[in-house]
């Protein structure tokens with residue numbers, strides 16, 4: 001059974017429609033189709049890459065997976081749990097490292113990780129917290145206040161937060177954007193170790209050399225649609241080119257016809273929330 005199952009997933013964002021426009025009786029513009037009939041399955045223990053240019057729909061897909069955004073249609077499950085109807089179980093199976101640096105400035109690193117453990121009902125988690133801190137090069141920052149950390153250190157804490165409950169599926173949304181070589185190495189060593197221990201990893205990144213080195217399989221999104229889905233090496237060979245980056249460029253340039261990303265006529269804003 002796949003650990004992540006995505007079946008015919010579509011997401012249309014409602015258009016911005018002001019009260020003034022409403023009162024004037026204006027017709028809402030069609031919504032934006034961020035995901036269009038996406039289907040894919042990720043098997044246990046895979047290191048899977050979700051690739052695509054800016055605005056392709058990667059973060060939207062992760063938001064649906066995390067239960068933060070409601071799908072317009074389709075079904076998504078994690079470890080067999082439906083992300084909408086069995087939200088708590090599905091969320092517990094996921095460790096999500098978000099793209100944006102979100103943190104509480106009032107707590108130390110250790111307090112932040114203890115609180116995160118508490119959200120998952122884990123009260124005596126310090127041994128694992130210490131192991132994560134050491135593995136991410138954060139041991140000497142455990143008692144430092146979050147607001148006193150550099151951007152790269154904050155990102156390490158985000159990774160640590162995602163792992164406190166030992167989730168079977170780890171989702172990393174552009175985790176190395178703007179971080180130094182040291183963090184990249186530390187992060188990948190740790191994530192590869194977790195993957196070897198059986199954790200499934202879903203990674204989105206614009207660093208295609210990282211994706212090529214790490215991901216056994218990749219899916220490429222363009223305009224919300226899956227335009228390629230294959231084992232990384234097989235895809236590079238089939239498309240031609242020296243590496244995944246060249247294959248990516250060829251696939252993105254070669255695909256046409258996905259330009260109309262607007263919702264079909266007749267889709268009302270209210271249906272799209």
Ligand SMILES: Nc1ncnc2c1ncn2[C@@H]1O[C@H](COP(=O)(O)OP(=O)(O)OP(=O)(O)O)[C@@H](O)[C@H]1O
Pocket residue numbers: 013014032034052053054055056057058059060061
């Ligand atoms: N809350 C929202 N409301 C309306 N439109 C949105 C919302 N979130 C994302 N979008 C739009 O949906 C499309 C897909 O965005 P998304 O963030 O999923 O892309 P992405 O592949 O993660 O891009 P990036 O690589 O830049 O992070 C974009 O056109 C974006 O502007």
